[in-house]
Structures are given as structure tokens and as C-alpha cells.
Amino acid sequence: MCGVFGVFNALHAEKYIFYGIYALQHRGQEGVGLAVSDFEDIKVVKKPGLVLEAIKKEDLEAVKGYSGIAHVRYSTAGDAGDQNFQPILRETPLGKVAVVHNGNLVNYLPLRAELESKGVSFFHTSDSELFLALLGQGELLPEGIQFHPSDRELLPALFYVLSRVKGAYSLLYLFKDRLVAARDPMGFRPLLLGRLRETFLFASESCAFDILQAETWRELKPGEVLVVDAQGMRSYFPFRSEKKSMCIFELVYFSKPESFVFDSWVYRARRRMGELLAYEDDVSADVVVPVPDSGLVPAIGYAQVRGLPLELGLIRNHYVGRSFIEPTQELRDVKVLMKLNPNRAVLEGKRVVVVDDSLVRGTTSKKIVSMLRRAGAKEVHMRIASPPVIGPCYYGIDTPTREELIANRMELEEIREFIGADSLRYLSLESLHSVVESPQDFCDACFSNCYPLEVEGTALRMR
Numbered sequence: 001m002c003g004v005f006g007v008f009n010a011l012h013a014e015k016y017i018f019y020g021i022y023a024l025q026h027r028g029q030e031g032v033g034l035a036v037s038d039f040e041d042i043k044v045v046k047k048p049g050l051v052l053e054a055i056k057k058e059d060l061e062a063v064k065g066y067s068g069i070a071h072v073r074y075s076t077a078g079d080a081g082d083q084n085f086q087p088i089l090r091e092t093p094l095g096k097v098a099v100v101h102n103g104n105l106v107n108y109l110p111l112r113a114e115l116e117s118k119g120v121s122f123f124h125t126s127d128s129e130l131f132l133a134l135l136g137q138g139e140l141l142p143e144g145i146q147f148h149p150s151d152r153e154l155l156p157a158l159f160y161v162l163s164r165v166k167g168a169y170s171l172l173y174l175f176k177d178r179l180v181a182a183r184d185p186m187g188f189r190p191l192l193l194g195r196l197r198e199t200f201l202f203a204s205e206s207c208a209f210d211i212l213q214a215e216t217w218r219e220l221k222p223g224e225v226l227v228v229d230a231q232g233m234r235s236y237f238p239f240r241s242e243k244k245s246m247c248i249f250e251l252v253y254f255s256k257p258e259s260f261v262f263d264s265w266v267y268r269a270r271r272r273m274g275e276l277l278a279y280e281d282d283v284s285a286d287v288v289v290p291v292p293d294s295g296l297v298p299a300i301g302y303a304q305v306r307g308l309p310l311e312l313g314l315i316r317n318h319y320v321g322r323s324f325i326e327p328t329q330e331l332r333d334v335k336v337l338m339k340l341n342p343n344r345a346v347l348e349g350k351r352v353v354v355v356d357d358s359l360v361r362g363t364t365s366k367k368i369v370s371m372l373r374r375a376g377a378k379e380v381h382m383r384i385a386s387p388p389v390i391g392p393c394y395y396g397i398d399t400p401t402r403e404e405l406i407a408n409r410m411e412l413e414e415i416r417e418f419i420g421a422d423s424l425r426y427l428s429l430e431s432l433h434s435v436v437e438s439p440q441d442f443c444d445a446c447f448s449n450c451y452p453l454e455v456e457g458t459a460l461r462m463r
């Protein structure tokens with residue numbers, strides 16, 4: 001998870017990144033950070049908690065400038081301590097630089113050990129620090145790359161960094177006088193470019209441009225490095241783009257439904273998942289109930305195909321965050337009960353199809369089924385708009401360990417029994433593939449157990 005946002009060439013860049021990162025709050029709720037440059041210095045503010053609560057007016061006053069980057073954190077690598085909030089700021093041989101990163105590096109530990117053996121110090125336990133620690137450690141001049149004169153010093157050092165790290169990264173570097181955006185050659189995580197008159201914007205999802213009434217310009221391509229400074233914007237492709245592996249879970253759950261990522265409208269993809277789930281189903285029911293919020297869009301598709309009414313049988317309390325992205329099981333349990341309330345007016349005496357986006361541990365589904373029954377549902381049929389999650393993610397999503405994944409331990413009928421539903425069905429992997437235009441360009445490892453990229457020290461079945 002994690003969300004990143006950046007702006008270049010804006011009066012009060014701090015306000016742009018504040019609103020932009022607020023629109024990405026769903027991607028991380030542990031902490032928020034902003035780094036702003038006034039072209040002479042870079043200042044950083046980092047706080048635990050939600051954007052609106054954590055960042056005060058005085059914080060924005062303290063980081064005024066013309067360009068900036070921001071981050072909302074959900075810990076996927078390193079512990080969840082405050083010192084791992086981003087942006088990370090560091091003095092490097094290229095001057096003061098801040099970085100924000102969405103993704104996960106698969107060769108963090110050996111690379112860190114190598115650098116430490118050379119005397120490089122680390123101040124964080126997050127893999128993202130490598131993007132700064134490696135700056136100035138070497139240079140790389142890929143053949144055939146023509147540098148713009150103002151990039152001649154910076155890019156060989158930057159290309160060296162990117163040639164050493166392996167894994168998922170959509171990242172933004174803030175230098176005093178420029179901003180650099182980069183997406184890994186496999187394109188695991190989204191990163192988009194937006195525009196508002198002369199101002200350049202970068203975001204994990206297009207919904208962050210909407211809040212600023214900015215235009216979504218385009219998505220960075222896998223392997224693309226974009227440099228923006230007073231001379232304008234330049235695009236580079238330093239490495240041969242490897243097999244693309246865009247995260248299909250972004251379309252299933254992570255991205256907001258109104259966002260445009262991976263050249264797809266998330267809403268359309270998610271609605272289609274519900275439609276396909278319905279085509280594969282023939283259960284008799286009276287009503288379709290979405291698990292809010294992420295089950296809503298597939299439930300719309302499902303209900304329409306089945307010709308069943310869609311009703312709000314579960315009401316969400318909007319003052320509580322997403323349960324999936326709480327770091328401990330105890331907190332997740334409490335949050336499910338705080339978050340959802342059954343609506344007896346819809347449920348009493350009804351045969352209910354309840355639609356959710358995914359089923360990971362099974363604990364949330366179990367609570368939902370019993371909640372629906374307590375509120376009078378006669379039958380509860382659980383429908384999941386994605387295939388069973390059978391593998392952990394090593395590329396930037398904090399899915400549980402293999403042992404915690406219920407579909408890894410139990411057969412379909414056992415899971416049904418565990419959650420207490422009358423029936424249970426998942427979307428098939430083939431149907432999920434059919435939602436996107438080029439399924440071969442997507443990572444689906446958590447559903448297929450076939451991984452696109454090796455992970456140091458972990459035996460995986462490779463695609």
C-alpha cells in the first residue's frame with residue numbers, strides 16, 4: 001500500500017500536496033508526511049495518523065515552497081514506527097534529497113548489508129531508504145541514452161540506484177530544484193502524471209488530481225523516469241522494460257473506484273467482476289447486499305445481471321478507516337464491529353447474497369455473516385468478486401503470511417463452514433483475467449501462486 005503525491009511549480013506547493021495526499025488517504029492510515037522545497041532548502045513534516053487530523057495549519061506554514069512530495073504510509077517493509085514515515089530526507093553527494101516510495105524492494109537486506117559493509121549508515125528500517133543511500137555510490141550510463149544538458153550530473157547517479165534495486169517502486173525524488181518520478185520496469189504499482197496549467201502533478205491514483213480540479217495527463221510507463229525542472233519535463237527509459245506485472249489487486253480492492261490506473265477505470269473493472277460473478281452463479285435469493293465500501297461496485301454488477309434488488313443491508317460508519325489495513329489482528333476485529341452495522345429493515349426474513357471484493361483471512365466474513373443472521377437474514381450466500389487469495393504479496397501489499405490465508409489452509413466447503421454461510425462462491429481466475437485487456441501484463445500471484453519476480457531468500461513458484 002502507501003500513496004504518493006507530488007507537485008512541481010506551484011505557489012504554495014504545500015497546500016497542493018496536502019489536498020492531494022488527503023485524496024489518497026485510503027492507501028495508508030498510519031502516518032503522513034510532506035516535504036517541500038523553496039528551491040533553496042527542503043523542509044519535512046511527518047506525523048502519525050490521518051492527514052486531516054495530523055497536519056495542522058502551522059505545519060503547512062513551516063514547509064512553504066514551490067515543489068513538494070507527500071506520502072501516506074501503511075507499513076509493508078520495516079516496522080510501523082514513526083521513524084519510518086516518509087518522506088525520508090538525507091544529505092547525499094547530490095545535495096539534500098527527499099524521497100517517497102510506494103512498493104517493496106525484494107533485495108533490500110543484501111543490498112543494505114553490502115552498503116553497510118562499505119560504511120554507509122542507515123537511519124531507518126524501511127527499504128525506501130535505499131533510494132537515498134545508493135545515491136552517489138556509483139554511476140550508470142546506459143547505451144543510447146541522450147541526456148538533456150541539465151540532467152547530465154544527476155541521471156547517471158540515479159540510473160545507478162535504479163539498476164541496483166529490484167522490486168516494486170513508484171517513487172518521487174524531491175531535489176531542491178527539481179522533481180524526479182520513476183516507476184519500476186515491471187510496473188507493479190501505478191503512478192500518474194497530472195497537469196494544472198503550468199503545474200506538474202504526480203499521484204498514485206487519478207482521484208488525487210480530481211480534488212485539485214487538475215487534468216489527468218497520462219500514466220508513467222513501466223521503467224520510465226521523468227525529470228521536471230525549470231527547463232520543463234524530460235522522459236527517459238534507462239532499462240529494457242521487463243515483463244510487465246501490474247498489480248491486479250489494485251483493480252480488485254486498493255484503488256478507489258473513481259480512479260484511473262493501469263489504463264483502466266477501476267469502477268468499470270470492478271463492476272465487471274461482479275457481473276462475471278453473477279454469470280457463474282444461480283443461487284436463489286431475494287436481495288443483494290454489498291459489503292461497504294469495496295463490495296459495492298461488484299455488487300451493482302452482480303445485482304444487475306441477476307435481476308435482483310440491491311439494498312444497503314450493511315451500513316458503514318464512515319468515521320472508521322478500512323479494517324484490512326490495520327496492522328494487528330486485535331485492532332482489525334474491533335474495527336469490523338465499529339465499522340459495519342446491519343440494517344434489519346432490509347435483512348429480516350430475506351435470502352441474502354452478500355458481495356465482498358475479496359476474502360483474505362476469513363475472520364471479517366465470519367463476523368459479517370453472523371451479523372446478517374442476527375439481523376434476521378433467512379439465508380446468507382457469500383459471493384467474492386475475486387479468486388481465493390492463496391499467496392502472500394512481496395511487492396508492496398501487506399497481505400498476511402501464507403499460513404494466515406484461509407484459502408491456503410482450507411477447501412471451499414471448509415471455508416463456507418468456517419464463515420457460517422449457506423453457500424460461498426468466488427470469481428474464477430479466468431474471469432478475473434477477462435476483466436483486463438492484457439492479463440499477461442498483470443501480476444496475479446496472490447491468486448495464482450505464480451510469482452513474476454524472485455525474492456531474495458524465499459522459494460517461490462515462478463511464472
Ligand code: SF4
Nearest residue numbers: 247249393443445446
Ligand atoms: S501478489 Fe497480488 S497484491 Fe502483490 S502485486 Fe501481485 S497481484 Fe498485487
